[in-house]
Amino acid sequence: AGEWLAIDRVPVGLSFALDAVSLPMATLVTLIGWIALRFSATYLHRERGFQRFFLGMSLFLAGMLLIVLAGNAVLAFVGWELAGVSSWLLIAYAWERPVATGNALFVFVANRVGDAGFLLAIGLAAWSVGSVEWTGLAGDGRMSVVSARLLAAGFVLAALVKSAQLPFTPWIARALEGPTPSSAVFYGSLMVHAGVFLLFRLQELLVQVPDMLALLVVIGLATSLYGGLCALVQSDVKSALIFSTVTQVGLMFSLCGFGQFALAVGYSGLHAAWRAYQFLLAPSYMQLVRRPARPVPRWLAGRHWLYTAALQRFWIEALAGSLLTRPTLALGRDVRALDERVIDGLVGTPRGDQGAVAGDASADELIRGHGLAGRTLLLFAERLQALENRLLLSDDDAMMKPLRLVGRYADAIESLLEQPRYLMLMVMATFVVIL
Incomplete structure (x- = not known):
């Protein structure tokens, strides 16, 4: 063995x-x-x-x-x-x-x-x-x-x-x-x-x-x-x-x-x-048995x-359907109704009728959140958009110089890591962590 x-x-x-x-x-x-x-x-x-x-x-x-x-x-x-x-x-x-x-x-x-x-x-x-x-x-x-x-x-x-x-x-x-x-x-x-x-x-x-x-x-x-x-x-x-x-x-x-x-x-x-x-x-x-089948015993x-x-096999299968199958199906229907009416609204899952939009719909009409999670993500996206507009799209040199300096350092680090010896070092470090 x-x-x-x-x-x-x-x-x-x-x-x-x-x-x-x-x-x-x-x-x-x-x-x-x-x-x-x-x-x-x-x-x-x-x-x-x-x-x-x-x-x-x-x-x-x-x-x-x-x-x-x-x-x-x-x-x-x-x-x-x-x-x-x-x-x-x-x-x-x-x-x-x-x-x-x-x-x-x-x-x-x-x-x-x-x-x-x-x-x-x-x-x-x-x-x-x-x-x-x-x-x-x-x-x-x-x-x-x-x-x-x-x-x-x-x-x-x-x-x-x-x-x-x-x-x-x-x-x-x-x-x-x-x-x-x-x-x-x-x-x-x-x-x-x-x-x-x-x-x-x-x-x-x-x-x-x-x-x-x-x-x-x-x-x-x-x-x-x-x-x-x-x-x-x-x-x-x-x-x-x-x-x-x-x-x-x-x-x-x-x-x-x-x-x-x-x-x-x-x-x-x-x-x-x-x-x-x-x-x-x-x-x-x-073909092998040349006689009628035996009848059901008299008793x-x-x-x-x-x-x-005995003919109905004591209704065991019907009882299983009544006691197990039907309640399980009813529970499944209730869970589905809860999912459609409550959970979808909370997590922001769009309904089937929200998937079809007109071809001439504007971007603002398409980009909208549904439910609590959808509205939260939409608010977070708006804040990130405002930050991007302030930092990247403005003409303020005082704010752009530190960002350009960080970018140059990041490019230098990336070029070093792309060299073979540093790649092998990273692979060996990964194996050390795993083992």
Whole structure:
């Protein structure tokens, strides 16, 4: 490992963790990626974005390998972002369709919440622990309770968003807009399990925060119940598979909450391989299965309120729009109105109707200040103009002689500084000051 950069004197190395967990997971990532790419070569061979698809998949696999093999949080975050950006590109694979681009934007914005938590945790680790290596995040048990909770909360938020746990589950259903092979690799097998692997890396930190482990148990079980109910009422195979995946990943989070991190990672590896097979098989499902789809279970169909809630996915996305999106848009409108009505008047920013002036307008009409700042600058300019008229445009020799003398001295100093030896002296002095 070599030093890559430093965060406030905390070294960040190009370190890789090649242990009994990361190497098998890296092998699994490579194997699933190779199978999906080989499948896609035939499945998408007539698509216009054939090369673009393989570019996005290659970026994603590089990001996943970084997440699995990284020895510190910063390097893992680079892979985290590569995986997120490549998934956004492939959700919008059919960019000419408004639904695809809209869903890609929704997924991209939702995942930025987790990225913010990840970055916050990296900053807290550098400040409170003095290390961003996975082995040093626990802080040798000397970290305060508040610091440990904040650090764990940032990483757990990133894991919850990336693995589509409640209340961030709605984005994963929208992500199915991309091609089937990318859905199989991203949301069916690999990226959806990245949060579980992140929790495994943080197990020494999480055991110091029991309330965070309890939160993982509650969220995991709630997500499993939510995903199971939603999967039972889906009418297409990919949606049923994705909600079933969310159910299983919720159980993995619960296992992490109970302290069974190694079991959760092993479970995620087996589940990733199985889901990849199911998703790649989804396009030919109707030909392989010669029977109608199973109806909704009686116990669910008989409870109309529960059936409706599962069909509407418990209105989580609508609640997010009411509680987050609409207030944010309203706040943006209020801030814009404040900017136009108050701030522009104070700083002197001209309005749109003040930019267009008649061609025969005089200079005095054009040179005028708007607002407090504009009028202040105009007054200052008038005083400077008066000083210039008094000193430079008058015929008073008594005032001009000192100015001419200062000008001659300034010319002499400038001619000296232009000589090579003085230029080298200035360059050396600059380096001395910098170093």
